[in-house]
Amino acid sequence: MTATAQAPAPVREAIVANGVARSFGSVRAVQDATLTVPAGSVTALIGPNGCGKTTLMLMLSGLLRPDTGTITVAGHNPSTDAAAVRAAIGWMPDQLGSWDNLTCLQTLTLMGEAYRIPRATARERGLDLLERVHLIEFANRPARVLSRGQKQRLSLARALVHDPQVLLLDEPANGLDPRSRIELRTLVREFAAEGRAVLVSSHVLAELDEMVDDAIFMSQGRTLGDDAAAMVADAKTRYLVHALDPAALQAALTGADVPFEAAGEGVIMRFVDEQRAAEALTWLVQQGVRIHRFGPAGSALEQTYMAMNEERR
């Protein structure tokens, strides 16, 4: 705690959790969660339904007290300095809640005032945020007329009213249309560029692939540390190659003694980096194999998620 007093600059490690556990009665929702989210980066929290993601996020946000383990958010400890932790966090809950009778702008203004921002400033900020999440035309409409995806965006704007250093987004892509998803992706990258630490939980793994710098997998209340990271790294080396004549492709590879696995019509090859991939493609073309598709073998996160199958009932 004293260390942070000397360091007014943005804290490097925005979220640090170590061995965090929490039970509800006999249900052990989170058994052992360890994670680090650096400032200025986006980290995904991935896991099947009911693996403890939301419970972990609640503990990080300072709403729920962990049974054991330590948490530090923006240099504060939620068990001794919960108000400072809450003040540093913008939290977008998985449950959509809005004040139905109030307009979007009123909602954001009142929320800003709840953070002790002067009303006029809070209103200005509210307008900016509505602009940012593309709800400006709903500024003076009551929140009850919003669709699910629009409510989701209002909820995101609400998490930003106090300009938090840390953002916890619980299933932000739920119910968003494709266009909004892409916009969300851009927004989240912007948040990280602004120096915020972002922790995102989602099921839409393909979405996360292009959004996150790092991923934390959770299963049965535990974070899977290095194993999962290794699996992601491994998945990123896999390329799927399709040729017009699959037999010719396989023959060329077998002839040159290149390891590969057949995958349907195409083959899966591994390259340690992009450089090697480019060289391999050139070589294949030179061999006269007519390649029509050459790219990463699906989402790395999705492959890891599917590989990590232990949770299936």
Add this chain to the structure above:
Amino acid sequence: MTTPTTTHTPPPPEASASAPTAVTPPPQSGNPWRPTFHGVSLMTRIELRRRRPTTKGYVFYGILFGLVIAICVAAAVFAPAQLSSTNFEIVLIMVLGVGMLIAPSLSATSINGDSSEGVLAPLQMSHLTAGDIAVGKLLASWTVSVIALVAVSPFLIYTFVSSGWTVLEMLTTVGAILLVVMAFTAVGLAWSSIAARAVASVALAHLTTGFFLIGTLIVFGVAGLLVTEESSQRDHYIDWNALSPEAESALDNAYMTGDYTNLNIDDYSCLESEWAYTVTHTERVSWIVLMNPAVMIIETAPIVDPETWEEDGRAAPGAFAMLHSALSEARMGPDNDINQYQAYDECAELATMIDNNVASDEDLEAQWEAQNSAWEQRQQELANLERAPWIGLGVSGALLVGSMWIVIRRLRVPYKTLRTGTRVA
């Protein structure tokens, strides 16, 4: 244990690039829970705005208000022009009853309802403290109940004019009603912070109200049995079945003429009848009934002297005055001791009359007079017994403070425990 907050980082300049309005919320530290003026007024504002009635609601209130005024006008036209406090008292009780029905209904879904709607946790995440949220919700629900009561205010004012109460007395009683309404608003909030589902908390809030309004009366009645003393008494009667026909006709004759001198006491055998004589010491359990909020309201009403009300410029003793006397009777307890009972002895009476000691009319009159004035004195004493709203006020105060304590404790985050069967948010 917390270090002074030097940890707040100034907003990085690039933050304004995408959202031009830079905001600098003040730093927070520790985990404050006390209500603050800013927080409570903001929370009240949020709640009132959320509950603002729709156009239909305004129309409904308008029609209600119009009806009340129409009834008042009709009453003013047809009612006799003499002072009468009972109408006013009925309105007061009505106001209390409506308030105690509305207030817990409004507040009893306020916390668990918000929680299941997902709008509570975002507020808990903000700089609002648990105290801000709790007191803000209390004031908002209470204000809505009070506004609903304003609809009956024309009744109240109209009946007050002919009630013989002073303005100060009226304000005292209305103030007590508003306190009771606030206390039961707090009870509703407390239940909504404890129970997971709105149905349960509304039912529990109304049960609590019912317990204090009706339950206290039942408990008082049952407790009365525990403080009832019993002693067996023996009365003596002439045994008519054993009389000889001569003796019987002689006695009948004596009753008719009032001349007992010819009777012989030995002709009349005596019967003994034994029965249980009971005295209930209500003064030992009257505190139970004084806890009742309606009783408390009655006890804040001015005392009306049954002798001098006219000179005092008051209306004749009305409903509250009668109830005050009844309550005073319970508080003072029985005026006769268990051992004071004088057994009735018809045989002994007959013997004295045979000795020609028949009471004269004057004597009877004087005896009756004495009894009557004792009764009147007792009534006077009961009517003028000092008012006792203190226990009821104490109960309301304790409910208010206790409930708010529960609510604030339940709203503090980080949660240690959750309402069973709920999620945060």
